[in-house]
Amino acid sequence: MVSVGVIGSGAWGTTLALLLARKGIPTTLWDHQPARAQQMQQQRENSLFLPHFPFPDAIQVTANIAEAVQQKDLVLLVTPSQKLRDNLRLLAPYISPQTILVSASKGIELNTLQRMTEIVAAELPRSRGRIAALSGPNLSREVAEGKPTAAVVASEQLDIADQARMILTGNTFRVYTSHDVIGVELGGALKNIIAIGAGVNDGLGYGENAKAAIITRGLVEISRLGVAAGAHALTFSGLAGMGDLVASCASSLSRNQQLGQRLAGGESLSTILQSTRSVAEGVTTTQAALQLAARYQVEMPIAKQLSLVLFEDLNPHQAVTELMMRDPKGELEGFI
Numbered sequence: 188m189v190s191v192g193v194i195g196s197g198a199w200g201t202t203l204a205l206l207l208a209r210k211g212i213p214t215t216l217w218d219h220q221p222a223r224a225q226q227m228q229q230q231r232e233n234s235l236f237l238p239h240f241p242f243p244d245a246i247q248v249t250a251n252i253a254e255a256v257q258q259k260d261l262v263l264l265v266t267p268s269q270k271l272r273d274n275l276r277l278l279a280p281y282i283s284p285q286t287i288l289v290s291a292s293k294g295i296e297l298n299t300l301q302r303m304t305e306i307v308a309a310e311l312p313r314s315r316g317r318i319a320a321l322s323g324p325n326l327s328r329e330v331a332e333g334k335p336t337a338a339v340v341a342s343e344q345l346d347i348a349d350q351a352r353m354i355l356t357g358n359t360f361r362v363y364t365s366h367d368v369i370g371v372e373l374g375g376a377l378k379n380i381i382a383i384g385a386g387v388n389d390g391l392g393y394g395e396n397a398k399a400a401i402i403t404r405g406l407v408e409i410s411r412l413g414v415a416a417g418a419h420a421l422t423f424s425g426l427a428g429m430g431d432l433v434a435s436c437a438s439s440l441s442r443n444q445q446l447g448q449r450l451a452g453g454e455s456l457s458t459i460l461q462s463t464r465s466v467a468e469g470v471t472t473t474q475a476a477l478q479l480a481a482r483y484q485v486e487m488p489i490a491k492q493l494s495l496v497l498f499e500d501l502n503p504h505q506a507v508t509e510l511m512m513r514d515p516k517g518e519l520e521g522f523i
């Protein structure tokens with residue numbers, strides 16, 4: 188029997204631990220706060236981030252990072268993206284180079300502009316060759332409820348993707364494999380920008396035609412940057428591209444979508460961030476993506492307007508007007 192560690196006990200880390208433990212896989216869930224770890228271990232649920240889903244006996248919660256990673260076949264990395272590097276430094280002394288590391292976080296690190304698996308490779312060089320990324324349309328609550336879900340796990344080493352797939356797959360969680368790590372990670376990260384935009388659209392009451400346009404042109408922006416960064420174009424038609432984009436833009440369960448709705452309602456970014464514990468990765472990803480877009484000299488007009496709304500108090504109505512009034516162009520012009 189394999190055993191798994193999960194670094195990060197927010198909604199998604201907890202959901203992945205539940206999926207594994209329901210299959211009987213011994214799973215150690217790590218929280219960075221000892222009091223929270225103790226509370227979850229005693230209450231046998233994550234009342235803060237994923238209430239009402241009782242923990243099977245196979246889940247053990249700890250704040251001891253050595254316990255969470257030692258002698259594990261696979262470790263899932265599920266912290267907010269901007270916290271991943273610090274946590275890798277904490278676990279580095281204890282992890283075996285044999286352990287498979289799967290990033291399930293969706294973001295790009297500010298300043299370095301690195302993807303999550305790039306950070307893992309940089310901080311844990313002995314683990315290179317055993318690193319993968321998990322992504323897809325995976326709203327945690329639906330997954331925890333056991334609703335049918337598909338995901339994709341990508342690794343440059345297909346045997347590693349395959350081993351991760353076998354461990355993660357369940358009756359209600361179908362996992363595909365891919366070798367396009369760049370595409371799978373950038374698809375998962377960049378869709379959060381567009382999900383905020385879709386939330387703004389909903390909050391403004393602009394309707395379904397406008398939302399379909401945001402999704403479609405958003406996918407063009409994601410693909411354009413992704414391909415410039417080395418991704419395979421077809422990945423953006425897949426689960427980590429179109430799939431996750433549709434789920435996040437359409438669902439009120441998406442925290443990024445919710446954040447967009449609140450922006451449209453007139454709340455400032457700082458007010459929204461202060462009032463929520465959950466991470467909306469699209470905020471930092473908007474900044475990082477625009478820097479990457481400048482590096483690769485690609486246009487991201489939706490991300491650009493969203494950054495003005497997020498960080499420079501541009502009125503959301505005005506941002507939409509700016510997008511509508513851009514110079515005319517052919518639909519396929521500069522597509523990828």
Ligand SMILES: NC(=O)c1ccc[n+]([C@@H]2O[C@H](COP(=O)([O-])OP(=O)(O)OC[C@H]3O[C@@H](n4cnc5c(N)ncnc54)[C@H](O)[C@@H]3O)[C@@H](O)[C@H]2O)c1
Nearest residue numbers: 196197198199200219236265266270292293326327465466
């Ligand atoms: N929730 C989902 O549906 C979902 C699905 C797929 C991917 N993801 C991704 O998973 C990642 C984690 O999101 P989530 O939804 O599980 O989190 P969350 O928003 O539910 O909770 C945030 C978590 O981060 C933890 N945290 C805060 N600071 C930390 C630190 N310094 N070190 C370690 N942990 C810290 C908090 O304790 C909490 O457990 C994100 O990148 C997100 O995009 C989320």
Ligand SMILES: O=P(O)(O)OC[C@H](O)CO
Nearest residue numbers: 323324325326441442443
């Ligand atoms: O709640 P969000 O917006 O972070 O989205 C969660 C997942 O990424 C959906 O696949």
